[in-house]
Amino acid sequence: MxxxxxxxxxxxxxxxxxxxxxxxxxxxxxxxxxxxxxxxxxxxxxxxxxxxxxxxxxxxxxxxxxxxxxxxxxxxxxxxxxxxxxxxxxxxxxxxxxxxxxxxxxxxxxxxxxxxxxxxxxxxxxxxAPVSFTANDVGWHNLPFTKIINQPIPAFSANLKFTALAVPNPHLISFVADIHESHEILGQLGQELNQPNQYFPGGVNVSFAQILAPNKLFVETYERGVGFTNACGTGMSATSLAGHLAYPEQIAADELLTVYNLGGLVKTKIHSRVNGYWIELIGNxxxxxxxxxxxxxxxxxxxxxxxxxxxxxxxxxxxxxxxxxxxxx
Structure with a gap:
């Protein structure tokens, strides 16, 4: 046996x-x-x-x-x-x-x-790790960017901004005002970008996040190859870094962050180094x-x-x- x-x-x-x-x-x-x-x-x-x-x-x-x-x-x-x-x-x-x-x-x-x-x-x-912001590593095509950090992308949404990074799984992340009200939009975008499409032909993990308080987030992810899950570890890690880059006054580096998800919570810490970043993920x-x-x-x-x-x-x-x-x- x-x-x-x-x-x-x-x-x-x-x-x-x-x-x-x-x-x-x-x-x-x-x-x-x-x-x-x-x-x-x-x-x-x-x-x-x-x-x-x-x-x-x-x-x-x-x-x-x-x-x-x-x-x-x-x-x-x-x-x-x-x-x-x-x-x-x-x-x-x-x-x-x-x-x-x-x-x-x-x-x-x-x-x-x-x-x-x-x-x-x-x-x-x-x-x-490793963390990358290049189109080659994240896998986007037909978008006019060399790096996507808190950028509007009209093809994806009329009013949301996005950050794209690989950790090394590819992630597309947006911060929203209300995570619960945005669930349906996340599902639609996640499904679109993980079916045959011109922007992410290899698919991409899509996460929406809400900043609850300084150094506190709620993250929900539509996972490539899976769909909605209770939590995505690389998604919460990538979102922590995306939050720091877009909202450094609320999401700090080198401090423990609390990241809530549908299945519980994790702690993350963003570490900077000479050639970039790595993220520490702590959880059950x-x-x-x-x-x-x-x-x-x-x-x-x-x-x-x-x-x-x-x-x-x-x-x-x-x-x-x-x-x-x-x-x-």
Missing amino acids: INIEKVHGSQNSFFLLDQTKLVKPLTTTELQNLVIKLTDSKTGLLGGSDGLLVVEPATAPAAIAQMRIFNKDGSQALMCGNGLRTVARYLAGKLHQREFLVQTAAANLRVQQYPDLAPGVPAFSVEI ATVTHQIYLPEKCLHEAEFEQQQVSLVETDEQDAYLKFVSTFKNS
Whole structure:
């Protein structure tokens, strides 16, 4: 029997698979087939999820492991901040280390164990990098800009301004007066820019944000390859930096920011360096279920009920108790 986990960061949920445990690791095609079936709310396990996190041996000498991220539609993401926290927790427990490097598609990233957010709510800090503002990295076409920072883009909205950056996932961000009233507009724009279009042919993550108070934000994201999620780690990180660049009097660098989302909250910190920025993302790394199943179920992407054993942890109750302390306010 093989053990996989269901995990979440700010209720952005994933299944976590350690390929080093398998007799025969899954091929990329098998992983794509698996994620489409596993994450579906009807055909998957435990109501599905937002994606699949895959742990594999590192090919970079400084890293202790490699993380690959598969979206619900089978596409691969360069990075996932919420997912990296849960992978960091898994590796910390497996290898008995508190601080190390994890290899991702774009860079080796620093992760470290962080004090619990609340009783029973383990937390990790992860590096979000590299940061780029170029059209080549963010992926826009047919827009008259070399850099987009708090710019009106009439093709997208008659009255909103946008910032575009890659961290390294591409993000398009706008600050709005009321995040709830703007939900439908976000959904429409997110859907348009993640279907065949002339501006972002490779798609883009779209986030709307509201500044609640100095150094406090609320962020909602329409994720490329996924759609609406409870939270997007790279989206909240990118939005923190976009907020600082557009509204430095309200969003400070080198200070902890509180970023609320539909699934809870995270802390971020913008770090500047000679050649640009990196963002620190701090938040929960929660394991909701341990799942035991034959390895062939993974290869075949078939989950017969009698072959799968599900063991629920008590961590979700602890997380929801933590969220209840600020959700209503």
